[in-house]
Amino acid sequence: MGVPKFFRYISERYPCLSELVREYQIPEFDNLYLDMNGIIHMCSHPDDGNPHFRITEEKIIKDIFHYIEVLFRMIRPQKLFFMAIDGVAPRAKMNQQRGRRFRSAKDAEKQTNQAIQRGETLPEEARFDSNCITPGTVFMARLHEQLKYLVVDKISNDPLWQQCTIILSGHETPGEGEHKIMDYIRYMRSQPGYDPNTRHCLYGLDADLIMLGLCTHEPHFSLLREEVKFGKKSKRTSVPEETTFFLLHLSLMREYLELEFMPLKDKLKGFEFDLEKIIDDWVCVCLT
Known part of the structure; x- marks a missing residue:
């Protein structure tokens, strides 16, 4: 679920939140979480508006593997690497997803017809149908098997992967990827001996990850995402080497919110100024 224009x-309101990711200048993180559906969509159909674009399933899976490897080596988590793919969505979101799939199929058909009317010769191969990126499809089943193979191969041969706990939550596990990640963070926080100074990094494209990250009340939490270019003509790229990445530090945003609501401290006569409750209320107001 995204929040339009929120990011x-x-x-614009807090311009110091985002830090450009530079090699050898990345903070150290304990846990890295990937909301995988953003990577899958980016690698499978980076150019939606081009009816001539074709890509094979083998190329899609190779690009996904490469993107995962680049993100892992960029952050280098010390303790945990969590990959979450969207499972069956809650009932409240199913109608939205259904409408989105019908709309994408209609747009693809419209683009093809317009290209034919202009006299363009389209490739004989069928276009990749992005609607198959949904739980229960044959494509997702094959992708999940390939991801399991990737995990086994990396744990066997890569020393960086061997020092982490690797978790792959596939499409057969219900819930959206970001919510499965948040459930796991809440589970870790409930365990005895949990280190409250654990440093978290979450990769994802949805702006609601800002709110979800704040709601964890973790003091060290950052979001990793690609540079956002606003405008209809902006294009995505599935090549991570050509992508500019930013870290958005939610720990700094917590300080911004505390300063912004500090004038309430004098007005709350007889009540405690609790930053954690203020953050929860701020998130609720943003989503109403």
């Missing part, structure tokens, strides 16, 4: 609003 742009936050970036």
Whole structure:
């Protein structure tokens, strides 16, 4: 679930939140979480508006593997690497997803017809149908098997992967990827001996990850995402080497919110100024 224009609003209101990712200048993180559906969509159909674009399933899976490897080596988590793919969505979101799939199929058909009317010769191969990126499809089953193979291969041969706990939550596990990640963070926090100074890094494209990250009340939490270029003509790229990445530090945003609501401290006569409750209320107001 995204929140339209929210990331742009936050970036303009608090311009110091985002830090450009530079090699050898990345903070150390204990846990890295990937919301995988953003990577899958980016690698499978990076150019939606081009009816001539074709890509094979083998190339899609190779690009996904490469993207995962680049993100892992960029952050280098010390303790945990969690990959979450969207499972069956809650009932409240199914109608939205259904409408989105019908709309994408209709747009693809419209683009093909317009290209034929212009006299263009389209490739004989069928276009990749992005609607198959949904729980229960044959494509997702094959992708999940390939991801399990990747995990086994990396744990066997890569020393960086061997020092982490690797978790792959596939499409057969219900719930959206970001919510499965948040459930796991809440589970870790409930365990005895949990280190409250654990440093978390979450990769994802949805702006609601800002709110979900704040709601964890973790003091060290950052979001990793690609540079956002606003405008209809902006294009995505599935090549991570050509992508500019930013870290959005939610720990700094907590300080911004505390300063912004500090004038309430004098007005709350007889009540405690609790930053954690203020953050929860702020998130509720943003989503109403």
